[in-house]
Amino acid sequence: MAEMTLIQAITQAMDEELARDKRVFITGEDVGPRGGVFRATMGLFDKYGADRIVDSPLAELSIVAIGIGAAVAGLRPICEIQFADFIHPAFNQIVSEASKMYYRSNGQWNVPMVIRAPYGGGISGGLYHSQSVEAFFTHLPGLKVVIPSTPHDAKGLLKSAVRDPNPVMFFEPKKGYRAIKGDVPEGDYTVPIGPARIARVGTDVSVYAYGMMAHYATIAAEMVAQSDGIAAEVVDLRTLLPVDKEAILNSFKKTGKALIVYEDNLTMGYGAEVAAILANEGFEYMDAPVRRLAGPDVPGVPFSHDMQEFFMVNPHKIADAIRDLAAY
């Protein structure tokens, strides 16, 4: 067991999968000798060579589309989109092609590929290096959508994603790449795609979150425990599609109060689905309005410091929302 950062765990997962299976290759912008702009593929070019760590042309559509064609032909591509903000040129390929290939071919052709993309704000990235795009993709049956919040889960989930016979969107909270540290087991293990994780046990309020917000929610839960004696339970969703309804409802049965936290814009964000699940299947346990804490409905995360901080959800804002809900 070694302590490492989130991004080190991601690199290690790819390293081990490349070593385990020759069908695995990586493509994306600057993934080769540069090791990726965030250094996620650092060292892999030297170890596995230009045949398997393939610098792509600067064109996201074909990073994904080449991956689809290679996956169909039996390889296991890991496609890196440099920032989730730049995934939109590939949207048609993900919506019309990757997510529908298995269904539209009557189960003949599957697309075992991973699309990795760093997402999220708070890094002075402005409108085009801060986006949270997950909700677009959780609307697509046929895809799996995974967002880890700990190094342990990042490694185990990424390995599961590489081995999954379906296309997996693997969104990485880039603000946590080096800020989030944790113990990671040596060697091979997987974390299954699907189940949520109870990051902190509590009885007063359920906090549902993923990625950076799951990390922050855990910090906020400790804050309110110490300041107000509130026992908040944090449910780290980990897999957004397919969603773990059972874990969502089991926590709600205990607390009757739900706070859903995400850093995307509020309206039609992923939290809307969690709220709908609770409204429909958790109504009998409900003790308070289902609350969502998210970014404001503006077109992007602004660059300048105070505007960025105004936009971003942080542990203090989460703690306030927990207190508010606990007092209801």
Next chain:
Amino acid sequence: MAVKTQKAQQAPPVSPELQREMYWYMLLSRRLDERTWMLHRQGKIAFHISAIGHEAAQVGAAFAFNRGVDYAYPYYRDLAMCLVIGMTPLDFMLGVYGKEGEPSSGARQMPSHWSNKKLNIVSQSASVATQVPHAAGSAFAIKYRQKVGLQDPNDPTQPRLAIVCLGEGSTSQGEWHEGMNWAGVHQLPFICIVQNNHYAISVPFDQQSAVPNVADRAAAYGVKGVVVDGNDVLAMYHVTREAVERAYNGEGPTLIEAKTYRPVPHSSDDDDRSYRSREEVEEWKRKDPILRFQKVLTEAGLLTQADIDEMEARAKRIVDEAQKRAEETPYPPGHAALGDVYAPLES
């Protein structure tokens, strides 16, 4: 890398048997296609998109590669090509009627959206040109497998190239550009066949392209570009054969532009009288690829009137039978809509 216009007579001879087989598939495709138009006009089916006029381009190309083994990415107009690769008239008719057991998609997709894993025909969507970078990806996978030792480059039981078809209108899409670019950068075993019928539904080619040939653009990608008479099945066969040899020998990708014409509307929902003259259509009907090949074969003594009569009778029997069996087959149950969302995890 200048664009060359290939002439069939420069190429080695094609056996009489193969020529007759080519003629047979062109004829079968045409009769099946004509029947489907009729079924639509009778109100029996919802939709048809036709291969009429494109048979020479498709049949000539399809006989040139290792069909059923090499990856094929056809487009919605490729009835004749898919018949040569191994899909059956019944397969097609089940799709037209949306019936149970339809092999491409389980009748989830509209007709003529081909897929057959046993034949390495990869599924395509209705969003045009999306399949081009997929074909480049499969060609990349072939080269990758050979380089990392997962596949013997000379093993003919393994796919050794990917071939993709599309219309000239679809080459305006960014997908086409990005697929061609990958094929060029990595010099992939990749063949792109553009069936240029001069119209993107109603928009003529000169409003889609500032250069007269799609193949003129090939050089910009480091891809060999060839223009061929797409109504000449033997010319089509020869240029594709040459491209196949280049791909198998690691000499890189080829773009083949087959100039042809669609003498029928774009689909059963189109009315082509609004965008082109009847005179133009009649002129192209006189250049019909089947009549033209029939004349070549007859004059060469490779086809008699008795042969033609026999083939016509056989095609009618096959088409009748396919239609009858498709009509007798039930629809898939409504709950089949819920299947095949996710592939199961491998244990």
